[in-house]
Amino acid sequence: MFTTASTVRHRIFSPYGALAAGSAGVALCAGAGVAGGAMGMAAAAEPNPEGALNPNEFRPFKLMMKEKLTRNVNRYRFELPDNKTSGLYTASCLVTKAMMKEKPEDEEPKAVVRPYTPTTTSDTRGYMDLIIKVYPDGKMGNHIDSLKVGDTLEMKGPIPKFPYKANMKQSIGMVAGGSGITPMLQVVDTVLSDPADKTDVSLVYANTTDSDIILKDKIDELAKKYPYRFKVYYVVDNPSWGGMMWKGGKGRVTGQMLKEHLPPPSLDNLVMVCGPPGMMNAVSGNKAPDKSQGELTGLLKELGYTKDNVFKF
Numbered sequence: 001m002f003t004t005a006s007t008v009r010h011r012i013f014s015p016y017g018a019l020a021a022g023s024a025g026v027a028l029c030a031g032a033g034v035a036g037g038a039m040g041m042a043a044a045a046e047p048n049p050e051g052a053l054n055p056n057e058f059r060p061f062k063l064m065m066k067e068k069l070t071r072n073v074n075r076y077r078f079e080l081p082d083n084k085t086s087g088l089y090t091a092s093c094l095v096t097k098a099m100m101k102e103k104p105e106d107e108e109p110k111a112v113v114r115p116y117t118p119t120t121t122s123d124t125r126g127y128m129d130l131i132i133k134v135y136p137d138g139k140m141g142n143h144i145d146s147l148k149v150g151d152t153l154e155m156k157g158p159i160p161k162f163p164y165k166a167n168m169k170q171s172i173g174m175v176a177g178g179s180g181i182t183p184m185l186q187v188v189d190t191v192l193s194d195p196a197d198k199t200d201v202s203l204v205y206a207n208t209t210d211s212d213i214i215l216k217d218k219i220d221e222l223a224k225k226y227p228y229r230f231k232v233y234y235v236v237d238n239p240s241w242g243g244m245m246w247k248g249g250k251g252r253v254t255g256q257m258l259k260e261h262l263p264p265p266s267l268d269n270l271v272m273v274c275g276p277p278g279m280m281n282a283v284s285g286n287k288a289p290d291k292s293q294g295e296l297t298g299l300l301k302e303l304g305y306t307k308d309n310v311f312k313f
Helices: 139-146 178-193 218-224 255-263 277-283 298-303
Strands: 002-004 060-072 073-079 092-099 108-114 127-133 152-160 171-177 199-205 230-236 269-274 310-311
Touching: 092 139, 108 139, 127 139, 127 178, 152 178, 171 178, 171 277, 178 199, 178 218, 178 230, 178 269, 199 255, 230 255, 255 298, 269 277, 277 298
Parallel strands: 171 199, 171 269, 199 230, 269 310
Antiparallel strands: 002 060, 060 073, 060 152, 073 127, 092 108, 092 152
16 A cells, blocks of 8 residues: 555574664665774765765755565655655665664754665666564664655665676575565666576575565566576464465574575585574674674685675675
8 A cells, every 4th residue: 555745414593583783664674884883884975866865964865655565664765856856875874863862861853874775676767665674672673654745865875785796606506584684685686688698597586475575576577587596495483374375484594405405515606694693693694893704704705605795795
């Protein structure tokens, strides 16, 4: 419903373990690849004159529409003035800012900043979409959800994450959990929309139930349109109807699933990982406290991958 301005081994993990911890409504990898905190992420970046965003200053963007996608995930569409593009590229994100009391004991409102990856393509003009999972204790997610059509939200970007180039790898594998799908789709859209890019992409996407799968229609459409270049394997903890009609993975993701659906360890291949902290820890290890890649651990290390062919969003 729309609201518009005009009307391996047996080591396993739960795909949603600890998803809410510190994420404020978004998988922690959404602001990946940048150290030192969101406020100073791209102070030296050059603005894109064609883009509505600016990496050096927060600008207000007007909410055009809200749309409920799953039980706790919504799409928020923001207007880009003068029919501009966002100015984002692959792979990059933006950060949002709002003044609020982040903790109940705070006496005065403070600037709360959170990263998100839009799901609209970089050449989309006039608007951009943020897909946000709203948690009961998620400060920014609840703030954005409280906005009415016509209200504004301050944003800044692009913030660089991964310097993707066409054909830089033979194959790219992806492991995503929940809202960790958003940076993956940015890469998928870029790869598949370029006829000169011959990279194959495979995605393992974990959720609690099949009704929790974000943008499943879009993902399935891409897989159907590019059957030899993009393959997806869904995994859910609790499929509907007891799993009688479910054709994907059931229960928890295992090393065997990753072995079967990701490209093998090689410097010609790359595996990207993005999801809640519990998933990151089980699959690849979380990023280091300074937001650098950190050591590779978990299922991918057990399968023979190294830090040279794994990237953590």
